[in-house]
Amino acid sequence: MEDNAIVSLYWARDEAAIAASDEKYGGYCGTIARNIVGDRQTAEECVNDTWLRAWETMPPQRPSRLGAFLGRITRNLSFDRYRQSHADRRGGGELAAVLDELAECVSGGETPEDALSRQELAKAISDFLGTLPRVKRQMFVRRYWYGECLGDIAEKCGGTPSAVSTALGRMRSSLREYLTERGFEL
């Protein structure tokens, strides 16, 4: 089913929207969730919560890219679940490594001023990504948006995990420099 049709089902308050979303994007969202939370059961819960959140937000929202919209919800929910389950401990798992790497170039803080500039920062990061060659951009997004492990990225994008790691390290340095030049305090 086309994305527009699925969105229309949401707007029509037709529960078939959930089934259609699950059929088309269940695997996709499930992968995102598993990359972040680690275990299958929690991931399934995140995916189910995704459909609920989508139901609550459409209407009023009418996403032009349903896949990214649902994926983003799954990602946020999965991060929330991850934080809950790791509130009192640190380390271990792919996400911990991902967050450690990202901390080199962008803060994960949520202060009010951060919230104010959050959109600007996201825009700047998007602009930075737009300057990258396509394959490197995919590596970056796979690692830091989808939370994929280096081995998977190497398999999908080519090269070895160490080569991917090196490329990501360079991209992080470039991102840090890019953001600093534009006045972001990191």
Next chain:
Amino acid sequence: MLGDIDDTFIMEARKASVRYTPVRNVLRGAAAACALVLVCVGAVWGIRTWRAKGTDAVGTDALPLLSWQENTGEYVTLPVVTYRGAYYEILNMSDTAALDRHGLPHAITGKMVGEQVVQVRSDGGDVFTLYEYADYSGVNQMAVLIAARDGQDDDKTYSYAIFCNFIRQNTALCDTAQKMFGIIGVYGAEDITRVQVGETVVDAKRFYDLLCGADAKGEDGYQYDVFFKMNEKQQQALCIELADTAQEVHITTKHGFCACGLTYEPKIGYVDWACNHYKLAEPLL
């Protein structure tokens, strides 16, 4: 913050998984361009053959088929459709040089249009109806099809759709030379009338035997064999050398069809055909 990046990049990363060969792919395009300048006709292909793993919409996220335009001096994206697991280029019928290169008639008449096989959508979003090439029975149906752009029912304009490459899900795999020859209707050396490597005409039987007896490799094996243990500078240097010395190979069949999508790399003794690489047992020239 990273969660709010542009949707385009999120979906792009989801859809497209391409082989990361940073320098080489660019320079292989350059190699194609150089070869084309030597031949001085029409277009030559820089075919990107790798495909996303696990994607569900074949063709929609394919990397572009690029063509070097001699008259403008730049690459343009060619209209490409996918059919039966392969890419097909829709030829521009006004590009008579390209038609001549393939040995195809300049006009498609009604009797040449065979059975309708499928409707497909090009990367550019145009819908084409593909037909068998009825008037060219000697050529395997995979080599050439006839395409009509949708929405032209009353006055259809037909074009040729030429096989370019299989859609490769696993770059470690390759096709035998026999299979590739079969696509153009060649089942033995006797089905070939002429083989030209660069400016040199070579013995057809020797060429056929060499290729069929060659060690066939997919992209992974080829990269490993040619670039293993090289640093980036060495890779670049070799890429440039390969690009400078690469020679186009044209195989003309007894049916008059000419397959042009092959390249011979004399320095390393490889013939590249679609997404396959054949390491010859002895130099071709």
